[in-house]
Amino acid sequence: MTDGRPLSDRGRFSTFPCMSSRQFRAKVLRIRHLTTDVRELTLELVDPPTLAFLPGQSIAVTIPNGGFGPSSLRYYSLASLPSSSHHPVLLLNAGDHGKGAAFLLKHSVGEELHFSGPFGSFHLQHDPERELLFVGTGTGIAPLWSMIASLLEHSCSQPMTLLWGLRSEPDIYYLKELQWWADRHSNFSFILTLSQPGQNWRGKTGRVTHLLQEFPQVDHLAAYVCGNRKMVAEVSDLLRHKGACPIYRERHDEDL
Ligand SMILES: Cc1cc2nc3c(=O)[nH]c(=O)nc-3n(C[C@H](O)[C@H](O)[C@H](O)COP(=O)(O)OP(=O)(O)OC[C@H]3O[C@@H](n4cnc5c(N)ncnc54)[C@H](O)[C@@H]3O)c2cc1C
Ligand SMILES: NC(=O)c1ccc[n+]([C@@H]2O[C@H](COP(=O)([O-])OP(=O)(O)OC[C@H]3O[C@@H](n4cnc5c(N)ncnc54)[C@H](OP(=O)(O)O)[C@@H]3O)[C@@H](O)[C@H]2O)c1
Incomplete structure (x- = not known):
């Protein structure tokens, strides 16, 4: 990524004519420490008051440069529902220790930030038979x-399965919420796998790529892949090797 924009967006920023990107001013409404590294930031839109987006799309937060040159952008996916259009939620990897993480982490509840959006062609597609x-x-x-x-x-x-890879027990969050979904929706299931679990872990172990062994056939699937850049590339290769299914993925680096 050279100019802060995902590759999929260069040259076609407005995926949908009705959803062209806009500038937003927002306040931090709530900060949840989900793990040592992961923060959930709930924003409250100030102006304009609502954000229309498609599930999977992202926003670009403006990172000011303190008067030293132009500001930069960092992209964050919207981890919330379009129906909660007044209160977008971001999941921030605070362990990144980069410019964007540092900027967002210094915000307290009530402080303002600016962003633009929505962006991205990584969003739900119409595959009703899959x-x-x-x-x-x-x-x-x-x-x-x-x-x-x-x-x-x-x-x-539609039957839907989530495969989610984390490193170890202290990295786990959203487990109750996922279980709640699984208990109430018979068409939803999830598998959490830990690549470096502790001795007492009784769940799945290994990387998500390993879990794909449980899917010998993929022709009936539509796959959405996001996260670690190498994982996205490897999962895409594995799926292509197994059969023909649409693969939708967030591309944010040249070497994918
Ligand atoms: C479409 C899209 C959606 C995204 N959604 C999310 C999301 O929902 N959540 C999320 O957490 N991230 C998301 N990202 C990634 C996010 O935009 C940032 O790229 C990421 O948070 C790192 O940005 P940063 O400014 O904190 O780090 P950067 O400053 O960009 O640095 C990147 C890495 O390099 C290291 N680094 C920087 N400078 C140096 C140096 N001088 N020496 C050594 N190491 C250095 C940093 O420690 C960091 O790990 C998304 C990206 C895209 C493109
Ligand atoms: N829309 C987007 O594009 C978007 C949205 C949100 C986040 N992100 C980005 O996604 C990344 C998420 O990474 P993270 O830092 O949170 O997690 P991470 O630290 O990279 O690792 C989480 C898990 O991924 C595993 N993993 C690493 N390489 C893998 C591979 N090649 N194949 C399969 N699994 C692999 C790790 O296993 P090991 O223990 O074996 O290493 C670990 O279990 C971040 O860079 C974030 O910025 C992008």
Whole structure:
């Protein structure tokens, strides 16, 4: 990524004519420490008051340069429902320790920030005959969360499975929420796998790529993949090797 924009967006920023990007002013409404590294930021839009977006899309937060040159942009997926258009939610990997993470982390509740959006062609597509497979690592869950929540909100009956890879027990969050969905929607299931679990972990172990062994056939699937850049590339290769299914993925680096 050279100019801060995902590759998929260069040259076609407004995926939908009705959803061209706009500038927004927002306040931080709530900060949740989900793990040592992951923060959930709920924003309250000030002006304009609502954000129309498609599940999976992202926003670009303006990172000012303190008067030293132009500001820069950092993209964050919307981890919330379009129906909560006044209160977008972001999942921030605070462990990145980069410019964007540092800027967002210094915000307290009530402080303002600016962003533009929505952006991105990584959003739910129309594949009504297919089972949906969502594959994510780390905060790559953010856009997948929005997609799954939206499908469930609209009582979508397509079978959907989420494969989510984290490193170890202290990295786990959203487990209760995922279980709540699974308990109430027989068409939704999820598998959480830990690549470096502790001795007492009784769940799945290994990377999400390993979990794909449980899917010998993929021709009936539509796959959405987001997270670690190498994982996205490897999962795409594995799926292509197994058969022909549409693969939708967030491309944010040249070497994907
Ligand atoms: C469409 C899209 C959606 C995204 N959605 C999310 C999301 O929902 N959640 C999320 O957490 N991220 C998301 N990202 C990634 C996010 O935009 C940022 O790229 C990411 O948070 C890192 O930005 P940063 O400014 O914190 O780090 P940067 O400043 O860009 O640095 C990147 C990495 O390099 C390291 N680094 C920087 N400078 C140096 C140096 N001098 N020496 C050594 N190392 C250095 C930093 O520690 C960091 O790990 C998304 C990206 C895209 C394109
Ligand atoms: N829309 C978007 O584009 C978007 C949205 C949200 C987040 N993101 C980005 O997605 C990334 C999420 O990464 P993270 O830092 O939160 O998690 P991470 O630290 O990269 O790792 C999380 C898990 O991914 C595994 N993993 C690493 N490489 C893999 C590979 N090649 N194949 C399969 N699994 C692999 C790790 O296994 P090991 O323990 O074996 O390494 C670990 O279990 C961040 O860079 C974030 O900025 C992008």
